[in-house]
Amino acid sequence: MPEGHVLHGLARLHRRRFGGNPVEVRSPQGRFTAAEVLNGAVFETAEAHGKHLWHFYDSDRVVHVHLGLYGTFTESPVPLEQPRGKVRMRIVGPTHGTDLRGPAACEMLTPEEVAAQRDRLGPDPLREDADPDRAWERISRSRSTVAALLMDQSVLAGVGNAYRAEVLFRHGVPPRLPGRSLLRDTWEAIWRDLVALMSEGLRTGRIDTVRHEHSPEVTGRLPRRDRHGGEVYVYRRGGSPCLVCRTPVSVARLHGRNLYWCPTCQAD
Incomplete structure (x- = not known):
């Protein structure tokens, strides 16, 4: 299972590549049904706490990802090839796209649900607000x-x-x-x-x-x-x-x- 620095690295990468831009969100596998709602939304920022990653979109919509033991993001420049394998979520921005495969969790949450997740987590050595x-x-x-x-x-x-x-x-x-x-x-x-x-x-x-x-x-x-x-x-x-x-x-x-x-x- 990836350690926390990997999730912070992904958050940093996704902020840089998608932040502030409308993005295409798809679920080639079909299991992430919230992709239909998010498609075309503005990707505002990304954040990590421990082994949890959150993608924040406009209108207070948040995607929570936990990679678990087998989850991976694959990053590629646009244009992307046709999805290969079981891609749970694909995000395409102005210059790059990313495919998420095999996560333990990929779900859309409300800000209140994200706050509840945070409250259950201990301090993260990579966060400035850690106590x-x-x-x-x-x-x-x-x-x-x-x-x-x-x-x-x-x-x-x-x-x-x-x-x-x-x-x-x-x-x-x-x-x-x-x-x-x-x-x-x-x-x-x-x-x-x-x-x-x-x-x-x-x-x-x-x-x-x-x-x-x-x-x-x-x-x-x-x-x-x-x-x-x-x-x-x-x-x-x-x-x-x-x-x-x-x-x-x-x-x-x-x-x-x-x-x-x-x-x-x-x-x-």
């Missing part, structure tokens, strides 16, 4: 593990499995530490780190979390080769030696997702 104290209030009272809390979108929005694993490693936090045992100073450092790491991910389009002193250029090791790209400490590196202490990286299942950590650098 990290809201997340701390939940974390500091919880018996749940820090690893589980960081993935709970009602606690903290936008963080996925990769940033969860990496930020806990970078701060030496055992992933099964109860939230109420996390120190306030450590949480504040984690939040600042998430803001920096996810902002860099938004800028580059990839997840890089390895500090310079552990990079391939300094250590002489081979760069990571993975379809996800980016240099990481523990994510998807189960059984491989830790880049800092050489202990094999551990992997286990937690709430249906793989959890990665170094048992030495993140010892209880």
Whole structure:
């Protein structure tokens, strides 16, 4: 599932390509019936919060998209070719179009329904209006593990499995530490780190979390080769030696997702 920086990148791209213009909206697949109402409307702006993307049109109409595990947007310059595959929604603007395939959600909402969605989400490290104290209030009272809390979108929005694993490693936090045992100073450092790491991910389009002193250029090791790209400490590196202490990286299942950590650098 895409992490939050991907949705913010899409919002930025769609604002630039469609914002302020009337657009053609179609549903070649036929499942997004609201396309008929939106066709020819002015695309005002796009916004992301966590893993949710909203397209705002004139007359207070909003399209909510959640990509889920399989959703993708495909961007192309106009004129677009005939749709291929099951395209849920196609938007065509003055210079580019985008095809949405396989989302978990693609629906038209009212502003009140969007506000209700926002209220259910925790602070997003990539939003200027984020309040990290809201997340701390939940974390500091919880018996749940820090690893589980960081993935709970009602606690903290936008963080996925990769940033969860990496930020806990970078701060030496055992992933099964109860939230109420996390120190306030450590949480504040984690939040600042998430803001920096996810902002860099938004800028580059990839997840890089390895500090310079552990990079391939300094250590002489081979760069990571993975379809996800980016240099990481523990994510998807189960059984491989830790880049800092050489202990094999551990992997286990937690709430249906793989959890990665170094048992030495993140010892209880």
